[in-house]
Amino acid sequence: MSTDPRASVSASAHAAARQSRAVRWAVGVGAAIMSAIGLVLLFLLTLATNNRALYERNYAWLFGVNVLVALLLLAVLAWVAVRLGLRLRRGRFGSRLLVKLAAIFALVGLLPGLLIYVVSYQFVTRSIESWFDVKVEGALSAGVNLARVSLDSLAGDMAAKTRNASGQVAQVSDAAAGLVLERIRDQLGATDVVLWNAAGQAVASAGQSRFTLNPERPAAALLRTVREQRAITQIEGLDDISDLAGVQAAQTARVKVLALVSNPSVGLLVEPRYLQATLPLPTALVANAIAVQEANREYQERALARGGLRRMYVGTLTLSLFLAVFGAVLLAVLLGNQLARPLLVLAEGVREVAAGNLSPKAALQGKDELGGLTRSFALMTQQLADARQAVEKSMGEVDAARANLQTILDNLTAGVIVLDAQGLIRSSNPGATRILRAPMAAYEGRPLSEVPGLAEFAAAVQGHFDAFLGDSERHGLDHWQQPFELHAASAGGVGQQHATSLVARGAELPGLARLLVFDDISEIVSAQRAQAWGEVARRLAHEIKNPLTPIQLSAERLEMKLEGKLPGPEQAVLAKSVKTIVEQVDAMKRLVNEFRDYARLPAAELHALDLNALVADVLHLYGEENATVRVEAELDPRCPPIAGDAQQLRQVVHNLLQNAQDSTEQARAGSPEPLPPVRISTRWSQSSRRVRLTVADSGGGFPAHILQRAFEPYVTTKPRGTGLGLAVVKKIADEHGARIDLSNRTEDGVVRGAQVSLSFAPEPAVAL
């Protein structure tokens, strides 16, 4: 019974533990996956940093995913924190320890991360700033300027040469210009020379443009500018350069010079002509110039983007810090859980054991010491539970034994009193109360001598105990025994009749307690007395009966012999005396016979017998006509047959009725009122399964001292009784196995008469 709820409780606890473990696992696995993803992304991020293009292309979404992972981690962390907080607020057991562990681990994770972050932050910002320098910038722009100035001066040089050369064309007509142009081309080292007229049409050309059908024509605005400035230069081929085309551009870079051909003749309507020469630039110079320009551009680009760059690095750094710290804290919480679990299990178990719950405790299967500790604890609890169970069992056995003993003590006819060393009553049984006729239970904890009427007994007992304990080494006995007469001296001569015969026995109990056991042997004494009387009666009868017949015969002979020989008066004396002798001898014979009958009562022959019929039969003899005291019968028709000897029972009824009548007569002698009747009744008691025969009178009742010994021979209340009537009754009752009770009928404490009742067992065949 008691294991059932416990089992179900432990089962539900088990289920709850399993569920929470599953949740924990889910969280752990999720966190691990997320941190793994985060780390992989971080790795990709750092890997990508080596490849600028890849890095720049993927930075944004990598950053985004990382932020997302960090947020997820943060959310998980917040959830865990909230859960922990709730547990703490609810005062759930062990949450304080968990919080502490989590805080420690979080601190351990956070502090190094923060340190590294701060150092790296400083490092990154400083190093980025250190890349950018006023001197470097100045040098780069100076380089660009230098390149430009070089190119310009080169172009100016070429312009001057071209202008000089244009003088050769001045005197030449359009048609002859081709030859001259060819010469000029050679002189200048130009790739292409074209002569334009004012309308912008190619008059003549030399070089590559000769093969182009429609060479690129200079704009009118340009020609106007040339007219004013005499010559302009244009550097071409440097546009549209990119990183890849840099070398190629260096080869195609050229200077285009457009010079006004001066016309020495002062002709107003002579149209101006323009000489255009295309000269290649030195490849090395151009390449260097382009390189400087590119470097400058990139430098400027980065200088402008430096804020962004710093943000990027710092952002990456911060993100990695977040990832690392969140991961660390999350792991810390989970690991702390793992670490704290055995402790929690243990502490929970200790609390339960302290509260008295010795139910089996959970044990963890871990191989570490903490798991071992939980197992040892579970084992210990089990042993404790076993020990307690054993104790409870033995306690139960002891209790049962005690109850057993108590029952035995309570039903013991002997009285038992336990006294302590000071003689105070420690406990007693009902037998003691009955025998001592004092409420012993009320006197527990008080000395025996305080019990009314027992002062002497107490003193005697104390004396015996003192002597016994004082001499115990010497005589080596383990008890003392002594008969006592109780109430012997309390009320003088009459008290003699109240006396109770006891045999007391004392022994020492462990712990200086004293055991006093006593038995009421009054009945035994009475029985012994009855037996002794029987013996006396038998002998007396034998001894007395023998001389009686000769005495009677002698007296009758004397009368016969002397009859007629004596004078009248003497004759009368003789006759009277002989008569007296014969009568007295007869009486004595009767007495002796009674004694003999008592002593030699034949063994009862038990047969099924209807008690009612027997009583009715006997009552015929007690009719109204021949009785001074009426007898009223009240017979219970339900009475079953009993096992009895009809002859003996007839005598019992006779004796009892006689006694009752005698007692009534004796008590009411001289009273004018009619004598109250004697009542005889039979009753079947269903509950006790006994047939009870009761004879009640309205006589003087039994004096108290007689009541105890009424069945002893020669104890009588009648002035002329032999005292054998009740003794015979008692003997017959004993033969029949019937219980005989003798009591006074009392009304309002006044004795109204006596009552004798016998209860017979029904005849076995009927009873069963």
Add this chain to the structure above:
Amino acid sequence: MAAGPAGASEVSELRLEREDDGLYLSTTLQIALPELAEDALYKGIPMFFVAEAQVTRDRWYWYDRQVAETTRYLRLSYQPLTRRWRLNMSPVPFTNSGLGVVLGQTFDDYADAMSAVQRFSRWKIADNDVIEPDAAHTVHFRFRLDMSQLPRPFQIGAVGRSGWNLLVSRSQRLGAEPAGK
């Protein structure tokens, strides 16, 4: 310098012309390049612009349906060596490797180059057949500085910084007029 003071960027007027072969857009923008962008230009860093024109057909029951979209990409750069400005135009985005087939122009000063950037004349934004004769259409025109073509650190640095923002737009309804002229 001819672009006027900074801060007054707008699309002053948008001319739409329906011709036989399509819809043509002409406009002259009034834009002032943000200061940072101008500085970057002078330092030799090219700037990219995107002009988008969308033609949508009005639908009262649903969001408007886009019937045509045309995009023009512009790249303006300064050559410190030659002190000249170069403007490239392309219908496709510029890639990192080379400029591809693009239209290139060279200018001697910034104002000329910018005016070329701001001028759109007879830009065909839609074919005639996509424009339904009876429906009402709207032309959305947007012109902006394209940060996505700039190096990535620029973008990160420029996010949320007003020094790099340039966006002008204008929408104009195209009435349901009979085609042809």
